[in-house]
Amino acid sequence: MLPFAPGIGAWGLVTGVAMVKGGLSVPLALLMSLTVYAGSAQLASLPLLAAGAPMWVVWAAAFCVNLRFLIYSAQWRPFIEHLTRGRRLLFAYFAADLNLVVFQRAYPKPAPDHAHVPYYVGGACTIWPAWQLPSIAGIALAHVIPTQWGLGFAGTLAMLGLTYGLLSDRTTWVAAAVSGTAAVAAYALPLKLNIMVAIAAAVAAGLMIEQAQRASDRLRSTP
Amino acid sequence: MNDTWSTALTIVGLAVVTVVTRGFFLYPEREVPLPEWLKRGLKVAPLAALTAVVLPEIVMVHGRIIDTWQDARLPAVAVATLWYVWRPGVLGPLLAGLAVYLPLRLGLGW
Numbered sequence: 001m002l003p004f005a006p007g008i009g010a011w012g013l014v015t016g017v018a019m020v021k022g023g024l025s026v027p028l029a030l031l032m033s034l035t036v037y038a039g040s041a042q043l044a045s046l047p048l049l050a051a052g053a054p055m056w057v058v059w060a061a062a063f064c065v066n067l068r069f070l071i072y073s074a075q076w077r078p079f080i081e082h083l084t085r086g087r088r089l090l091f092a093y094f095a096a097d098l099n100l101v102v103f104q105r106a107y108p109k110p111a112p113d114h115a116h117v118p119y120y121v122g123g124a125c126t127i128w129p130a131w132q133l134p135s136i137a138g139i140a141l142a143h144v145i146p147t148q149w150g151l152g153f154a155g156t157l158a159m160l161g162l163t164y165g166l167l168s169d170r171t172t173w174v175a176a177a178v179s180g181t182a183a184v185a186a187y188a189l190p191l192k193l194n195i196m197v198a199i200a201a202a203v204a205a206g207l208m209i210e211q212a213q214r215a216s217d218r219l220r221s222t223p
Numbered sequence: 224m225n226d227t228w229s230t231a232l233t234i235v236g237l238a239v240v241t242v243v244t245r246g247f248f249l250y251p252e253r254e255v256p257l258p259e260w261l262k263r264g265l266k267v268a269p270l271a272a273l274t275a276v277v278l279p280e281i282v283m284v285h286g287r288i289i290d291t292w293q294d295a296r297l298p299a300v301a302v303a304t305l306w307y308v309w310r311p312g313v314l315g316p317l318l319a320g321l322a323v324y325l326p327l328r329l330g331l332g333w
Contacts, residue, residue, distance in 0.1 A: 066244035092246030183275035202271035
């Protein structure tokens with residue numbers, strides 16, 4: 001998890017700056033960083049808060065931006081089903097995108113393993129400070145940090161290396177190509193819903209490849 | 224003052240949204256049955272989400288596909304990719320990409 005710290009940190013810093021520049025006072029920005037702990041939902045809610053939108057509108061918007069976490073939570077389930085409900089929810093609170101990506105790389109199959117939970121806790125304890133400290137620095141130094149440096153791009157570059165690492169076979173290559181294209185094509189959708197469109201397209205493409213593979217296997221086995 | 228408190232309450236509500244979304248299928252004691260094909264299909268979801276975040280950040284500006292080569296992100300991504308082919312990892316491509324990106328952006332204004 002440590003190699004991701006600079007990339008996460010760059011995004012945390014940018015989010016911290018954005019919260020203060022988006023109109024939040026320093027105490028409120030700190031509250032948001034420390035409690036919400038979901039960068040894209042934080043960024044999406046800033047313009048709504050600034051415009052004085054009703055509370056439920058802000059919450060509904062954040063829910064839409066966070067829709068992908070619903071899918072992730074179904075994937076976490078087999079690994080932590082044995083924990084109590086309270087612990088599962090505590091676990092869920094810290095389960096950001098990177099946690100699942102890195103975890104899945106370490107444990108591709110949900111076979112029982114005592115190392116699952118400690119591995120996750122270690123990752124969560126690394127990502128939390130790697131995000132919060134730069135985010136707090138961004139809040140404190142919002143008016144000093146020059147935004148034209150485009151520091152958020154460091155986060156993108158870190159994700160790039162991670163994405164390459166996940167491309168292992170034909171299914172993953174096609175899924176990535178389909179998802180990337182769909183995300184660009186559907187970019188105009190509000191509330192980052194283009195990400196959900198991209199996931200749906202990639203899942204459909206993956207299933208189609210699986211079907212085609214099966215059909216070709218069947219044809220080969222019949223003489 | 225009143226405004227501050229309502230914003231604070233909205234923010235605390237956002238934290239609840241974080242837990243509700245991230246724990247959606249973790250909350251029930253019994254597993255919510257999902258069809259087997261969907262479970263298999265959703266395995267690519269994290270990769271798909273990652274690509275869906277990364278690619279627009281590279282090829283788009285203000286909601287449009289970039290229409291010039293003079294964008295610091297393109298050579299930075301090319302160098303980061305080459306670096307990854309040479310030495311797979313996260314930190315190496317990141318630093319190589321930034322080494323191209325920052326001079327072009329700050330020096331040439333790309």
